[in-house]
Amino acid sequence: MRLPRIPAGLPVAALAGLVLALLPFTMSGYHEALAVQVAIFFIAILGLNILTGYTGQISIGHGAFMAIGGYTTAVMSHYHHTNLILTLPMAFAIAFVCGVLVGIPALRFSGVYLALATFALAVSVPQLSLKFSKFLGARNGLQTSKSVSHDWLYGVSWSCAAILFVLAWLVLRGRTGRAFRAVRDSEVAAVSTGISLPIYKVLAFGISAAFAGVAGSIFVLATFGYAQPDEFGVILSLEILVGAAVAGLGSLWGVLAGAAFIGLLPFISSSAPLIGSNHGEDVVRGLIVVAVMLLLPNGVAGLLARLARLRRV
Amino acid sequence: MGVRRFTGDLSLPVLAGLAAACVFLVVGCLSSSIFAQQTVAGLAQGVIYGSLALALVLIYRATEVINFAQGELAMATTYIAYQLTQWGVSYWAAFFLTLAIAFVLGVAIQVTVIRPIQHSVIAVVIVTIGLFVLIDGLVTWKFGADLKFMPAPFGNRVYHVGAVTFARQDLGTLVVAIGSVVVLWLLFKYTKLGLAMRAAALRPAAASLVGVRVKAMLAIGWGLAAVLGAIAGLMTEPTTFLQPTMMQAVLLYAFAAAVLGGLESPAGAVIGGLALGVFLNLIGQYIGFATSELRLPIAFAVLLGVLLLKPSGLFGHRKVRRV
Numbered sequence: 001m002r003l004p005r006i007p008a009g010l011p012v013a014a015l016a017g018l019v020l021a022l023l024p025f026t027m028s029g030y031h032e033a034l035a036v037q038v039a040i041f042f043i044a045i046l047g048l049n050i051l052t053g054y055t056g057q058i059s060i061g062h063g064a065f066m067a068i069g070g071y072t073t074a075v076m077s078h079y080h081h082t083n084l085i086l087t088l089p090m091a092f093a094i095a096f097v098c099g100v101l102v103g104i105p106a107l108r109f110s111g112v113y114l115a116l117a118t119f120a121l122a123v124s125v126p127q128l129s130l131k132f133s134k135f136l137g138a139r140n141g142l143q144t145s146k147s148v149s150h151d152w153l154y155g156v157s158w159s160c161a162a163i164l165f166v167l168a169w170l171v172l173r174g175r176t177g178r179a180f181r182a183v184r185d186s187e188v189a190a191v192s193t194g195i196s197l198p199i200y201k202v203l204a205f206g207i208s209a210a211f212a213g214v215a216g217s218i219f220v221l222a223t224f225g226y227a228q229p230d231e232f233g234v235i236l237s238l239e240i241l242v243g244a245a246v247a248g249l250g251s252l253w254g255v256l257a258g259a260a261f262i263g264l265l266p267f268i269s270s271s272a273p274l275i276g277s278n279h280g281e282d283v284v285r286g287l288i289v290v291a292v293m294l295l296l297p298n299g300v301a302g303l304l305a306r307l308a309r310l311r312r313v
Numbered sequence: 314m315g316v317r318r319f320t321g322d323l324s325l326p327v328l329a330g331l332a333a334a335c336v337f338l339v340v341g342c343l344s345s346s347i348f349a350q351q352t353v354a355g356l357a358q359g360v361i362y363g364s365l366a367l368a369l370v371l372i373y374r375a376t377e378v379i380n381f382a383q384g385e386l387a388m389a390t391t392y393i394a395y396q397l398t399q400w401g402v403s404y405w406a407a408f409f410l411t412l413a414i415a416f417v418l419g420v421a422i423q424v425t426v427i428r429p430i431q432h433s434v435i436a437v438v439i440v441t442i443g444l445f446v447l448i449d450g451l452v453t454w455k456f457g458a459d460l461k462f463m464p465a466p467f468g469n470r471v472y473h474v475g476a477v478t479f480a481r482q483d484l485g486t487l488v489v490a491i492g493s494v495v496v497l498w499l500l501f502k503y504t505k506l507g508l509a510m511r512a513a514a515l516r517p518a519a520a521s522l523v524g525v526r527v528k529a530m531l532a533i534g535w536g537l538a539a540v541l542g543a544i545a546g547l548m549t550e551p552t553t554f555l556q557p558t559m560m561q562a563v564l565l566y567a568f569a570a571a572v573l574g575g576l577e578s579p580a581g582a583v584i585g586g587l588a589l590g591v592f593l594n595l596i597g598q599y600i601g602f603a604t605s606e607l608r609l610p611i612a613f614a615v616l617l618g619v620l621l622l623k624p625s626g627l628f629g630h631r632k633v634r635r636v
Contacts, residue, residue, distance in 0.1 A: 060438075113572075113624065249435070283451055
């Protein structure tokens with residue numbers, strides 16, 4: 001009997017999980033909040049990576065799916081007092097449906113056109129909460145009926161991150177993942193081997209949006225339960241894309257680095273003496289993005305892969 | 314692959330639609346002074362969208378990528394003009410100096426960060442987003458986020474024609490932007506450089522075989538795009554004043570305008586901008602549902618609608634891909 005091959009990254013992932021589980025015992029509330037931010041971006045970047053990295057469809061609109069997930073949580077809790085944990089799968093499901101609905105027209109676009117169309121989404125969706133202000137609370141936002149502690153958030157966010165990471169890994173390693181990659185590498189070749197382009201492209205959009213939806217839910221819980229339109233602006237969508245680029249498209253192992261980059265940069269740059277002001281944060285972020293794309297076109301994941309190859313030689 | 318022509322050909326229905334729209338506007342302007350005022354204001358805003366859209370189209374035609382930093386670059390060059398006027402340079406001297414600086418900046422960006430990764434659309438999009446964040450951060454860091462004011466280029470006078478008031482600012486904007494578009498058109502149509510740039514954009518391999526320096530032409534294209542952006546920025550400044558976010562909404566409208574006209578068509582970009590400006594102003598005036606917070610979503614509904622119904626835009630032509 002042949003033992004199933006254990007991928008090289010698995011022990012690393014297990015170790016990372018253990019460290020993450022032990023960390024809250026040593027951290028202050030502030031650092032825990034930072035770690036929650038990292039978890040949120042981890043989930044969102046994971047989702048975007050499935051779409052952009054594995055299926056080759058670019059999206060600059062994942063902030064919109066986060067908004068949909070976030071408002072799902074806020075609305076369910078505010079109006080129906082639903083258990084907050086239960087709103088997470090709801091956000092997953094609703095964002096999945098929205099992702100599929102967006103994915104169907106997106107079949108007609110590729111490349112730059114898709115980038116523009118999804119960008120339109122990122123701009124428009126948060127504005128809807130201003131238009132339907134009675135229901136969605138306008139600029140002040142809509143608050144969940146209950147608020148949660150730092151420890152609760154930390155536990156829930158990283159549990160979700162772990163579950164979704166495993167889910168992404170399972171989806172991507174099998175038949176579906178191969179189909180995604182085939183679509184990315186050559187649509188013509190994929191079709192000729194019997195892969196249905198519409199089904200897999202739309203499926204990737206749905207899964208990806210669902211991940212972003214969960215990230216949006218936790219995002220709302222982490223901002224004291226407020227779902228606010230300004231928090232889900234275009235910048236958020238750009239941050240997710242930038243994080244995915246830093247992480248490395250088409251590989252899951254760099255996602256943590258990408259998430260840490262986006263989640264921790266405000267904290268690092270505000271305490272750096274060189275830059276000082278919070279505008280320095282943007283300078284650093286922009287510089288790093290450009291540098292990463294020029295020097296490490298495959299992001300941190302590409303760097304890890306190169307290191308692994310070096311060690312083997 | 315079909316050959317892309319410089320001026321996209323106009324189909325008859327589109328032409329008829331445009332003519333009908335023009336007749337509608339003229340009749341509307343003659344019968345209502347508010348309508349006329351909104352139309353002129355819309356044209357003045359639309360021509361700014363059009364200039365920035367044209368900048369996007371210039372780059373798209375050459376390399377099939379979109380520069381998400383185009384608006385921020387325009388904003389940064391406007392700050393450069395502001396700094397020059399602070400140093401005592403007169404407005405119009407600063408204006409033309411800024412255009413020269415913008416050209417150099419555009420070329421420099423293309424050569425240093427775009428050229429090495431040109432083969433990948435996703436990489437270029439991400440790098441321009443990085444530039445967006447970087448430029449935004451640099452300007453805010455240097456000048457702060459508060460409003461700054463430049464001398465008004467055309468003064469604050471208004472003209473009265475019957476019951477209609479036209480701002481001199483709006484008319485000046487129209488003249489400058491349309492003038493710059495005409496100059497650009499002459500450059501492309503009647504100069505050797507223009508011919509070489511068109512060749513490099515349409516058939517890079519063939520162009521380099523007959524001795525066109527394709528790489529240099531692409532860099533010059535980015536430079537010209539930056540110049541157009543600078544004009545758009547300088548013309549936006551009198552209405553929004555100087556602030557780091559001044560071009561963000563304009564860039565979004567420019568996206569919609571460029572898609573409306575067809576991403577491949579320079580003439581389409583300008584007309585798309587004008588049409589969008591007038592359309593947004595008129596429905597804002599006359600349709601109660603279209604409140605100001607829906608201005609952007611409506612522009613993007615136009616963008617999505619065009620993409621879904623006629624992805625090549627009003628002036629583009631359909632690309633046929635052979636498998």
